[in-house]
Amino acid sequence: MNQTASEPILTTDGIPLKVSLQKSERKNKIRAFLLVAPLLVFILVTFLIPIADMLVRSIDDRQINTVFPKTFEVYKKWDQQGLPSEELYETMFFEVKNSEGYDIGKASTRMNYSKSGWKSLLKKSKRKFKKIEEGPYKEQMIAAEKRWGDIDYWKALGVMVDPTTMGYYLNAVDLKFDSNKEIIRQKENRRIYNHTWIKTFKISFLVMFFCLILGYPISYLLATLPLKYSNLLMICVLLPFWTSLLVRTVAWMVMLQQKGVLNNLLVMSHVIADENRFQLMYNQTAVVIVMTQILLPFMVLPLYSVMKTIPPTYMRAALNLGASPLHAFWKVYMPNSVPGISAGCMLVFIIAIGYYITPELVGGKDGQMVGNWIAYHLKTTLNWGLCASLGAILLAVMTVLYWAYNKIVGIENIKLG
Amino acid sequence: MGSSDSFVKFDKVDKSYDGEILVVKDLNVDIPKGEFLTMLGPSGSGKTTTLMMLAGFETPTGGEIYLDGEAINKIPPYKRGIGMVFQNYALFPHMTVNENLAFPLEVRKLSKSNIEEKVKKALGMVELEAFGSRMPLQLSGGQQQRVALARALVFEPRLVLMDEPLGALDKKLREQMQYEIKHIHEQIGITVVYVTHDQNEALTMSNRIAVFNDGKIQQISSPDILYEKPENAFVAQFIGENNQLKGKVKSINGKMCVVKTEKGEEIKSLKVNVNSIGDASTVSLRPERVEINSSDSSFENSFEAKVKELIYLGDHIRTRVEVCGNDQFIVKVPNSYKGANLKEGASVKLSWKASDSRALDLR
Amino acid sequence: MFKLIRATFLGLIAMAYASSAYADITFVSWGGAYTASQQKAYIDTWSKGSGVTVENYNGGLGEIKAQVEAGNVTWDVVDVLPDQAITGCDEGLFAKVDQSEFINDLVVPPVSDCVVPQIFWAYTAFYDKAAFPGKKPKRMKDFFDVKKFPGKRGIHTWANALIEMALVADGVKASKVYDVMSTPEGIDRAFAKLDTIKDHVVFWSAGSKPLELVSSGEVVMALAYNGRIGAAILSEGKDFEYIWDGTVLEQEYLVAIKGGNEAEALEFMAHASSAESNAEQAKYIPYGPMRKSSIGIIKKGEPWFITDSGNIDIMPHMPTDPKVLKRAIIADPFWWADNGAEVHERFGAWKGN
Incomplete structure (x- = not known):
């Protein structure tokens, strides 16, 4: 018995069955791969590579090292006590003076992230160094630009010596390296990101919650009404999809501002006094209201498609078995719509967390989200490393949420249709 | 009222959905206690609508339905105490078989041990004792059908309605289930109103058959008379x-x-x-x-x-x-x-x- | 390998931004009445003007950087702010230009070797005369004085100009503002002054918004781009009044993108930055020319500004009117290039907390 079990089974040709099977399957596998290859390439180019690029950028600090290779070598010897030695000044002098092209400009942008002022210091120095012919350089450099005598500028270089840096990530959570590469908190009046993170999650959660509260009954109605009514209602739900995001947002501004339609109606109907108009625009409330309206279809569509598959006989059966309508809904209908709820919530939350235009327009002083800071650094400061680290954190948070969701609810319970 | 001849009574019942066409016209039926009555007819003949009115999911446009002497038009379905087996079973897919069966008992706030006992008994009746912890979708069609039957009976309703319950089964299974339902009916003597468009099913199981066409009962009588002595073409x-x-x-x-x-x-x-x-x-x-x-x-x-x-x-x-x-x-x-x-x-x-x-x- | 990947990625970004059909050069600006004035003043008047494709953008160097890094440049001439003019030139995104023609004719020296002059525009405070029947605000400190002039103020969501204005309101002379700002205490002082109006502020981010805010009475005073205020007064007949005191002038430049159609771009920019073109633009929008000689042309030609109901004197609406310049601050793009990110983050913290 044992003997026969250990011997491989052969085909009639005498080739082991497993080998033969593999051979015949290989063709199918290659064919299957070729069929998905275009999609694979597409995803690779448009999705995976950009993400990889983002992750690299978030820790990449090589450019600066190509501009000041010698300076950084000498820098490592400096004990950070008192101004650096003549040697360090000298190497810095020559690497600034002899730098060509635009590398120094890019480097100065980078250096300015860790200490404001580097940008103009290098720019002006490059011009003035032309006149300095021979050493010693330390005094002449300080004479040309007195900031060369400011130890803080020298200390700020310390975090750039390594070709990779965690500095952007620290920056993204209100931390930074001090000159000894110890992690410390950002100066209090510059702590902005943690606050923004919390706000971003809070707003996204609220938007998700209100979308669910508002979207569930609509979806139920859509799924249970006869087709001719549900089509009409569906158009109403989808109408926002057909209108430009900007138009919708501006329409809300007209509705909600202090002298806007809603407040005017309330004052006219004497619900509130003229001087007590609600502040509904240019704050977090506005962001939540407007984003809820904009993202509602993303909740309704998965809910609807799941509810459509729940046979009406479930509710009837529950009623028939003696459950009150509320009980029947809660115990029978609701659990069956969970896949739609999950999908809708995930979808809305993921979209909301990266939102940017709406908070920009209606967020006012405290409605700005992480996306707004990413946009700011992307366009204005060109600090793409910080953008990348903020983006990477968003990605990580989403991955963790997805993982947690899978653990708790099970990913197979997501259903988009 | 309340005579044994009319446990269920349809009294001049009319039903229209759109105000133009009557799908049930002037329906008068008396169903005695313990009877197995089948409503037979082609689709669109009004038989299912009649059943739904009895279950409480549709309201008669005119006339009155009595159950055990009580007018039930205004009683919502969940207070009627009528069991029902649906066409596609309508077992709750997120609950186990046991939980499905316990559902009607829990809403009636029975004690836990009482529920357990009744669920077990009901499963025993349909010979599925070993399947209590399965999910409905893990069962075969015939097994699901039996669970649905057990669930409709577990809370000991006064009346059981069945809406083409065997429609989704293959022929052999259907015939087997016909006998099983018939035997259960004989065992517990409950009143059954059964809807089907399959005449063999009707002939096999029923005490009486009401043949529906065009919103009206064409003939209501026992299977043999219906076959031997049809009263119209x-x-x-x-x-x-x-x-x-x-x-x-x-x-x-x-x-x-x-x-x-x-x-x-x-x-x-x-x-x-x-x-x-x-x-x-x-x-x-x-x-x-x-x-x-x-x-x-x-x-x-x-x-x-x-x-x-x-x-x-x-x-x-x-x-x-x-x-x-x-x-x-x-x-x-x-x-x-x-x-x-x-x-x-x-x-x-x-x-x-x-x-x-x-x-x-x-x- | 990584270079290749990066180039692919950036190429995709650039492609997303690019949409132009083939044309000789593509000119990118901010849109609206401003771009319309550019069109009339020096695109239509250029001999090759029909070959210019105009596109709009929302500022920033992000798109330009992506195009240049990917080697897929579709923009040729871009209208930029001075701090971007500096950074872009430093990082090699822009082509160097010959500045000899205008270098001695400018109100302030050019910020980099890559630019030709466009205009001065200004962050200016203004109000609706109807909102103050009695005493009217005249100075920047009135804008910051919510006791004397109660009501909400409309300000923009970023820090530029607000720091300068806060210091002026706090008693710093316009000419000393950047000296004060270059000390940490100076920034603290500006934020302390901003604190005094924080609870009375409505923020805006789109340039049309402050006009709406003031018109609707949502705020009693607001900061806005002076050209927008001027357009509202001149073309829509609004009864607005400027507070020229403490106004902050920003420079605006044209640059040629490296790797684009540089030859034609530079030719176009030479035409666009001529004294005549600079002056011509003021016929359509009340932004101040950067060339001294353009101001002379305008003064001689008054009434210069064209409206449907005849021409109007434009100098009273110009931030470069010598009377205004005396009390105004010319924003220092070098200071902002150095400190912009830090101050902006601090401003964000101030807004949000």
Whole structure:
């Protein structure tokens, strides 16, 4: 018995069955791969590579090292006590003076992230160094630009010596390296990101919650009404999809501002006094209201498609078995719509967390989200490393949420249709 | 009220969905306690609507429904205490079999041990004791059907409704389930109202069958009477196989009459659903009541016919003949020595008793 | 390998931004009435003007950087702010230009070797005369004085100009503002002053918004781009009044993108930055020319500004009017290039907390 079990089974040709099977399957596998290859390439180019690029950028600090290779070598010897030695000044002098092209400009942008002022210091120095012919350089450099005598500028270089840096990530959570590469908190009046993170999650959660509260009954109605009514209602739900995001947002501004339609109606109907108009625009409330309206279809569509598959006989059966309508809904209908709820919530939350235009327009002083800071650094400061680290954190948070969701609810319970 | 003859009573019930067409017209039925009543009819005949009104999912447009003497039009479905088996079982997919069965008991706030015991008993009744912890979708169609049946019965309702419960099963399973349902009904003696469009199902299981067509009950009676003595052409044609000969009433003599076909043959028949001489009529005749080349002289009707087609069906030969101007006339000939001699194109003599041919209305 | 990947990625970004059909050069600006004035003043008047494709953008160097890094440049001439002019030139995104023609004719020296002059525009405070029937605000400190002039103020969502204005309101002379700002205490002082109006502020981010805010009475005073205020007064007949005191002038430049159609771009920019073109633009929008000689042309040609109902004197609406310049601050793009990110983050913290 044992003997026969250990011997491989052969085909009639005498080739082991497993080998033969593999051979015949290989063709199918290659064919299957070729069929998905275009999609694979597409995803690779448009999705995976950009993400990889983002992750690299978030820790990449090589450019600066190509501009000041010698300076950084000498820098490592400096004990950070008192101004650096003549040697360090000298190497810095020559690497600034002899730098060509635009590398120094890019480097100065980078250096300015860790200490404001580097940008103009290098720019002006490059011009003035032309006149300095021979050493010693330390005094002449300080004479040309007195900031060369400011130890803080020298200390700020310390975090750039390594070709990779965690500095952007620290920056993204209100931390930074001090000159000894110890992690410390950002100066209090510059702590902005943690606050923004919390706000971003809070707003996204609220938007998700209100979308669910508002979207569930609509979806139920859509799924249970006869087709001719549900089509009409569906158009109403989808109408926002057909209108430009900007138009919708501006329409809300007209509705909600202090002298806007809603407040005017309330004052006219004497619900509130003229001087007590609600502040509904240019704050977090506005962001939540407007984003809820904009993202509602993303909740309704998965809910609807799941509810459509729940046979009406479930509710009837529950009623028939003696459950009150509320009980029947809660115990029978609701659990069956969970896949739609999950999908809708995930979808809305993921979209909301990266939102940017709406908070920009209606967020006012405290409605700005992480996306707004990413946009700011992307366009204005060109600090793409910080953008990348903020983006990477968003990605990580989403991955963790997805993982947690899978653990708790099970990913197979997501259903988009 | 409350007499044993009308445990369930439909009293002049009308139903319309759109205010223009009545899908149920002037329905009057009394169902005694313990009866197995089947509503049979083609789709759109109003049988399901009638059932839904009884369950409480539809409200009658007119008339009143009584259950055990109580008018129930205004009682919501969850307070009626009626069990129901749905067409696609409607088992809750997110609950185990046990939880499904416990559901009606939990909403009635029974004690835990009591629930457990009843669930076990109900599962025992449908022979699924071992499947309590399975999810419904892990069961076969037949098993799901039994769970649905157990769930409809577990809370000991006064009345059980079944809406084409076997429609989704294959033929063999369906027949098996028919007997099971029949036996359970006999065991616990509960009143059952059953809806189907399958006449075999109706004939197998029911005490009485109500044949629906066009929103009206055409005939309500026990299966044998329904088969043997259809009261109109629709019932005759809908239940079982049936030969129809068309003609006009020539003479009436008490319970009997003579119908004359267009070609002049005179068929002696029972006067069932014709009123006066000259009425157009369909004479209905079961294929198995026709004899071929019989020498027996007790048959009042006897006509020459031509064999058109022979279909071999093992135990009998289905013989299509032309007689009295109808070339779709079917005779079932037993596969005996006599039957084996038939040839297509041969002339034969057909005979039947006047009491087997029923003069009905013209359809 | 990584270079390739990066180039692919950046190429995709650039492709997303690019949409232009083939044209000789593509000119990218901010849109609206401003771009319309550019169109009339020096695109339509250029001999090759029909070959210019105009596109709009929302500022920033992000798109330009992506195009240049990917080697897929579809923009040729871009209208940029001075701090971007500096950074872009430093990082090699822009082509160097010959500045000899105008270098001695400018109100302030150019911020980099890559630019030709466009205009001065200004962050200016203004109000609706109807909102103050009695005493009217005249100085920047009135804008920051919510006791004397109660009501909400409309300000923009970023820090530029607000720091300068806060210091002026706090008593710093316009000419000393950047000296004060270059000390940490100076920034603290500016934020302390901003704190005094924090609870009375409505923020805006789109340039049309402050006009709406003031028109609807949502705020009693607001900061806005002076050209928008001027357009509202001149073309829509609004009864607005400027507070020129403490106004902050920003420079605006044209640059040629490296790797684009540089030859034609530079030719176009030479035409666009001529004294005549600079002056011509003021016929359509009240932004101040950067060339001294353009101001002379305008003064001689008054009434210069074209409206449907005849021409109007434009100098009273110009931030470069010598009377205004005396009390105004010319924003220092070098200071902002150095400190912009830090101050902006601090401003974000101030707004949000």
